[in-house]
Amino acid sequence: MPELPEVETTRRKIEPLLRGRVIERVLHDAPHKYRDTALAEGRRVTGLSRRGKYLLLHLAAGEAAEATGGEHDLELIVHLGMTGGFRLTRGPHTRVSFELSGGEALHFDDPRRFGKVAVVRRGEYASMPTLAAMGPEPLSDDFGEAAFAELAARCGPVKPWLLSQKPVSGVGNIYADESLWLARLHPAQTRLTEGEAARLYHALRGVMAEAVERGGSSLGTGAGNYRQHDGEPGGFQHAHRVYGKAGEPCARCGTPIQKVVLGQRGTHFCPQCQPLRDPT
DNA sequence: CCGTGTGCCTGAAAGC
DNA sequence: TGCTTTCAGGCACACG
Known part of the structure; x- marks a missing residue:
């Protein structure tokens, strides 16, 4: 986590x-x-x-x-x-x-x-x-929009692709779901258009920057609960729009958030504002 | 090269 | 209530 x-x-x-x-x-x-x-x-x-x-x-x-x-x-x-x-x-x-x-x-x-x-x-x-084989840091100048779009044009299902750490580093299950919601992309979308790649690029940077600023996400009550050595929790979990929100209304359109399994990972998205586009 | 499936590991939550 | 089963998931590795 x-x-x-x-x-x-x-x-x-x-x-x-x-x-x-x-x-x-x-x-x-x-x-x-x-x-x-x-x-x-x-x-x-x-x-x-x-x-x-x-x-x-x-x-x-x-x-x-x-x-x-x-x-x-x-x-x-x-x-x-x-x-x-x-x-x-x-x-x-x-x-x-x-x-x-x-x-x-x-x-x-x-x-x-x-x-x-x-x-x-x-x-x-x-x-x-x-x-x-780690890809560029999402918040660094090494992470370029054009290069990202070029790779994304040939990608397989976009969420597993993000989790591979190759197009960009540091993205895990929570931030992949959150970024895809923000970019209005279906997690299983393949071969992104230039516009889709641009939306995802800016979503990734925005989500990561805000999460770092807020000290990360603290989830759960048990041993898996992520906290720092001083016991301080992060605050980004309050900004989650889809992760852990199955059945709750989408913050953009009110449609219940759906949870499916994609690439053996729990995957949360809005079926209304993240539709799967026909492959080009 | 690429996508897919499995094992690692244990506490919490859900199910009976 | 107490036991059993399922679930969570990043990454390494095997496979076709």
């Missing part, structure tokens, strides 16, 4: 806790899921970045970091999966603990264990194919 806005919010919140600290020990009991974490021990966190839904901790040798002002040669990659998040205290769902210089610790909690952690050499993402 954490998508780009939730990961970006996480990055901003934990950066002050990590920047400049040395990771003294990394504790977990699942070496296949959390790979090469011992390489992080003794290294200093010089910064945190994000690519799509991946969080990247920049790691430099403790002394080199001070000498060079932050050149890093390793990266600790975190994917939050469905239910991953950071906490200040250990809990029943803590999967990885980071012991930091200064005596503090940060814990990676992940009830459903879909999250991943790995240490790699800087920029070497061969072991993470989705990250290696």
Whole structure:
């Protein structure tokens, strides 16, 4: 469930806790899921970045970091999966603990264990194919309208295509549904016209920007409820127009929102204002 | 290369 | 009420 806005919010919140600290020990009991974490021990966190839904901790040798002002040669990659998040205290769902210089610790909690952690050499993402093939950041200048429209003209069903992370990075189930509603596109539409692609491009940018600004979406009441380490929920769930709104009236036309399964994902849309156009 | 199907994983919600 | 079943879903991987 954490998508780009939730990961970006996480990055901003934990950066002050990590920047400049040395990771003294990394504790977990699942070496296949959390790979090469011992390489992080003794290294200093010089910064945190994000690519799509991946969080990247920049790691430099403790002394080199001070000498060079932050050149890093390793990266600790975190994917939050469905239910991953950071906490200040250990809990029943803590999967990885980071012991930091200064005596503090940060814990990676992940009830459903879909999250991943790995240490790699800087920029070497061969072991993470989705990250290696990641499309442009939706809020960056690298995400161009013309290039997006060109790809969209040849796309298959548009929602699964968005979820592939290739045309644009960081879009998950919630923000795909919300963006398609805003763009008035049926989730199964193929081969978008130039006008349709333009609507979707601007919808994606608008939805992502607003969601980041509001600190992401917090849903549900249980362990899947996405919150930050300080317990603060995001606020974008109040702006959802279709996700989780099956049976409720569409905010544009009043038609009940429909929920179907598309590409094995729950998919919410308005059958009135998001009609499936005949293939051209 | 591409679309499709399956497994991973466990708490919450729904069903009986 | 208490047990069982279903559902949620990002991503890696196998398949045709």
